[in-house]
Amino acid sequence: MTAGRGVQHSEYNHEKDKSLRFIQTWIVPRKSGLTPNYGSFDPEGDGKSACTAKNQWRHLVSDVRDKSVDAPVKIEQDANLHVAEMDRGQSLEYELKDGRMAYVLCVEGSVIIRDDNGNEVSLERHDGCEVKMGGKMTFEATGSETCEDGTDISAHVLVFEMAYDERSGRKDL
Numbered sequence: 001m002t003a004g005r006g007v008q009h010s011e012y013n014h015e016k017d018k019s020l021r022f023i024q025t026w027i028v029p030r031k032s033g034l035t036p037n038y039g040s041f042d043p044e045g046d047g048k049s050a051c052t053a054k055n056q057w058r059h060l061v062s063d064v065r066d067k068s069v070d071a072p073v074k075i076e077q078d079a080n081l082h083v084a085e086m087d088r089g090q091s092l093e094y095e096l097k098d099g100r101m102a103y104v105l106c107v108e109g110s111v112i113i114r115d116d117n118g119n120e121v122s123l124e125r126h127d128g129c130e131v132k133m134g135g136k137m138t139f140e141a142t143g144s145e146t147c148e149d150g151t152d153i154s155a156h157v158l159v160f161e162m163a164y165d166e167r168s169g170r171k172d173l
């Protein structure tokens with residue numbers, strides 16, 4: 001979403017009898033004073049949502065200027081968000097193009113991320129890492145966690161992908 005101007009910000013759980021899994025992420029827009037733009041996805045809608053699709057990447061957020069992508073949420077920034085919920089032992093590949101970098105957040109469970117050069121990093125619940133090189137990454141779910149609703153999640157991973165910035169300050173992979 002692009003809140004634009006004159007928006008009052010707050011979050012709360014509308015479901016009084018259920019817990020809420022919530023991650024708040026702020027991505028600075030290209031400029032100030034933009035026209036408000038909201039997007040969302042229906043977790044039950046097409047059966048292919050981020051909430052129901054296991055062992056595959058889902059593209060949730062993309063740049064409003066990138067007409068080649070049909071993500072449910074469009075933002076005013078050169079950034080993308082991909083998400084995957086993975087079963088234990090499953091692996092997924094993610095291609096990071098040259099000139100791009102990523103921040104990876106392991107929301108639940110645990111995952112090992114390997115690059116083409118044999119480097120790897122292990123992330124557990126709430127760990128994050130920064131990736132500053134293009135190339136293929138392999139994500140392998142290694143965890144075992146049971147959510148409050150009884151669902152088993154071995155790895156729930158977010159990948160925030162953006163233009164490379166040498167000033168970002170760290171490199172984990």
